[in-house]
Amino acid sequence: ELKVEQNPLFLSMQEGKNYTIYCNYSTTSDRLYWYRQDPGKSLESLFVLLSNGAVKQEGRLMASLDTKARLSTLHITAAVHDLSATYFCAVKLVTSGSRLTFGEGTQLTVNP
Amino acid sequence: DSGVTQTPKHLITATGQRVTLRCSPRSGDLSVYWYQQSLDQGLQFLIQYYNGEERAKGNILERFSAQQFPDLHSELNLSSLELGDSALYFCASSAGTGFYTGELFFGEGSRLTVL
Numbered sequence: 001e002l003k004v005e006q007n008p009l010f011l012s013m014q015e016g017k018n019y020t021i022y023c024n025y026s027t028t029s030d031r032l033y034w035y036r037q038d039p040g041k042s043l044e045s046l047f048v049l050l051s052n053g054a055v056k057q058e059g060r061l062m063a064s065l066d067t068k069a070r071l072s073t074l075h076i077t078a079a080v081h082d083l084s085a086t087y088f089c090a091v092k093l094v095t096s097g098s099r100l101t102f103g104e105g106t107q108l109t110v111n112p
Numbered sequence: 113d114s115g116v117t118q119t120p121k122h123l124i125t126a127t128g129q130r131v132t133l134r135c136s137p138r139s140g141d142l143s144v145y146w147y148q149q150s151l152d153q154g155l156q157f158l159i160q161y162y163n164g165e166e167r168a169k170g171n172i173l174e175r176f177s178a179q180q181f182p183d184l185h186s187e188l189n190l191s192s193l194e195l196g197d198s199a200l201y202f203c204a205s206s207a208g209t210g211f212y213t214g215e216l217f218f219g220e221g222s223r224l225t226v227l
Binding site for chain 2: 035103104
């Protein structure tokens with residue numbers, strides 16, 4: 001059974017600082033997705049990583065994928081308050097078709 | 113706006129009751145997925161339909177059932193409700209059903225509270 005683990009689960013950081021969220025998964029895959037969720041809201045797609053070594057950047061967020069290590073990272077640069085949200089990684093397996101298995105989520109709070 | 117529409121947004125009901133949640137996928141998407149999000153279980157996959165047929169089943173209770181209609185909208189039926197069924201229920205859609213299908217697009221969710 002595929003397990004997707006994120007750490008940390010809770011992250012409180014100051015504006016202007018950098019930090020990285022880690023997503024480990026237990027079964028080989030080269031399909032990794034990052035989503036953002038604001039409290040009580042829907043999941044918004046941030047990044048789609050489709051191969052080993054893939055790197056995508058949008059504003060202060062950068063995501064990467066290492067399929068050999070079964071690890072994806074979401075790096076936050078010079079955090080701002082607007083980035084406060086819960087971030088989920090999700091993995092797709094060949095054996096599971098198109099469905100996604102989600103990590104537990106990382107609740108990020110950026111303090112002024 | 114993802115293009116996935118869910119109704120109702122909020123629902124409060126009593127234990128033992130039955131409710132139906134509705135989802136309209138993005139235009140052109142044939143796959144519909146249902147996920148349950150609760151504080152203790154996180155985001156759990158319940159079931160997937162593709163073009164009217166059940167395609168994959170996850171951690172869906174026997175008290176729950178779903179279907180996808182010819183117009184591609186889907187309904188999730190929850191019966192004999194228990195307190196523990198209180199959660200946010202998300203519908204998502206995608207164009208296809210295989211591994212190489214693109215990302216899933218999520219609706220705003222239906223928040224179910226069972227009292």
